[in-house]
Amino acid sequence: MMPLMRMKEAAEYTGLHPNTLRKYIDRGLIKGVRIGTHRFVEKTELDRIMGRLPSPEDNTAIIYARVSTRKQAEYLKRQRERLIDYCKNKGLKIVDIIEDIGSGLNERRRGLKKLLKLIREGKAKKVVVEYEDRLARFGLGYLKEIFDDYGVELVVVNQESKSPEEELVKDLIAIVTSFSGRIYGKRGAKRIIQTIKEESVHV
Incomplete structure (x- = not known):
């Protein structure tokens, strides 16, 4: 210690x-x-x-990849490979690769906690993700502020979000369950969730 x-x-x-x-x-x-x-x-x-520790090289990077469920393990693997290829092509030195399985709404993800710990320790100058929502669905602005405070750049390989529809629906249901349950009660929340599921089939 x-x-x-x-x-x-x-x-x-x-x-x-x-x-x-x-x-x-x-x-x-x-x-x-x-x-x-x-x-x-x-x-x-x-x-x-206080700047008494040596700063990491400007080309050091941490890769962060995430999927919502274990069923998407193959997608997680491909996501990781694409990010590795991107870093190699850009001449970035990969210091760590973090993989998370969990909702982008969950701020207690193990991988996200590890990422913030590495940033606080000054391990890298860049964090590389495929899409912004891989890092977080909401509250991304707060994470960017933390990155800025530590002089870390967030590198988003693809600016347009293309998350699987199933994952978007799952996150939307999580939001509805949280808020509509308080407003309309459990029965009302269940009806809204069922409507979301039915409508998503036709999207």
Whole structure:
């Protein structure tokens, strides 16, 4: 485990106000550790934000690929291969390849968490995805802000979203289930979901 510093020590080490460091932790800009009622920060995290660690090369890249279900394993494999080919053709140095299986609405995806961890650690200068919605269906703006804060560029190979219809329907159903259940009750939500499924067949 890396050496931990209390907030007061971290403030003295960096010259930043403790409240500023707390804001950085809350925004995910640096990784904090809570032990009991006290917050700690790894010394390497402080070194990184103060520019004391060597910066990664400009051509370093992390590949991120995602599908919604395990049934799409073959599509995930092809997605990964296309991204690898893209990086090779562009002369990018691949430092990690992250694959996720889960909805683009799920912000707790294991792969997404790993990606953000690598970004915080300064492992690469670019994140390469096939489509924007591979990274997230909603809230992409917040992720881009985090990338910008760490000087990381999001590279989208294809600007036009072409996600499989089945996946789009599944995500739409997840949204409807969450909100219409509160407004119309469970029965109303079920009727709306059934309508979405029936209409999607004719699209």
